[in-house]
Amino acid sequence: MTELSHVELSTIMARVRTALVGIDNVDAGLLADLQQAEQWLDSRPLPLPVDVHVGFIDHKCGGNHYAAFSRKDLIAEIAQFCREWWSDIRDKRDPATLDDEQVAEIYFERHEDEYLWTERISVAVSVPESVSPLRIGRHLVISTSHIRPSTADLLDQWAPLLPEARPLGVAEAGYGWFVLTDPLDGKAPEMAPPELRAAIDFARAQGCRWLLLDRDADCVDGLETFDW
Incomplete structure (x- = not known):
């Protein structure tokens, strides 16, 4: 697997958690830990530590430094140097x-006065003490055409209520609504119309x-649409 961003890692965790919800006898603590890990990743303001491939060529005119995010890219830069000075090793190939x-292996094996050093190092990002972590979340935007007008009326009724009085998390958003996607519990599954549950x-x-x-x-594939 290639390097993943915070968002990609969090998305994978959310997909795993969603798949586990539908399985009987799943440890509730595991689901809670996965959700906490998603939130932790979403709240990190800086990237995770990253591996960097570095190289140094000691040659007759001094030295060259190289750095890349993969060994393939690093060796490609080093090989460019080797091809430029290939005549120095008197190799007929x-x-x-x-x-x-x-190219790199042959060049430095045959060259008597030039040397190559490479290494992979992990670069960690330090968070300044004066910077408070930002909690950054994600939301999916779809058309209101994916719910019935009667469902829209319900959302209008629920949005102004106190949080404990709402069957699900919902907030008015100008020309639509924000709806929390946490699994519905209690009476919420019965009160939420089926197309709203499907969208969630x-x-x-x-x-x-x-x-x-x-x-x-825009409308998305996989969800029913309704005329308003």
Whole structure:
């Protein structure tokens, strides 16, 4: 697997958690830990530590430093130097016909006065004490056409209520509503219309904590649409 961003890691965790919700006898603590890990990743203001491939060529005119995010890219830069000075090693092979690893290996094995050093190092990011972590979340935006007008009326009724009086988390958003995608419990599954539950499940499957139903947004495949 290639390097992943915070958002990609959090999305994978959300997809795993969503898949586990539908399985009997799943440890509730595991689901809670996964959700906490998603929130932790979403709140990190800076990237995770990253591996960097570095290299140094000691040659007759001094030295060259190289750095790349993969060994392949690093060796490609080093091979460019080797091809430029290929005549120094008096090798009859055409470096253009060799891959980058071969070019570098042959060049420094045959050259008596030049040397190559490479290493992979992990670069950690330090967070300044004066910087408070920002909590950054994700939401999915879809058209209000994915719910019935009668469901829109329900959302209008629920949004002004106190949080404990709402069957689900919802807030008015100008020309639509923000809806929390956490699994519904209590009487919420009975009170929420089926197309709204489907939209919530769809957003949660994409790793989104919130669903934004917006009048001007596009419709998406996989969800029913309704005429207003």
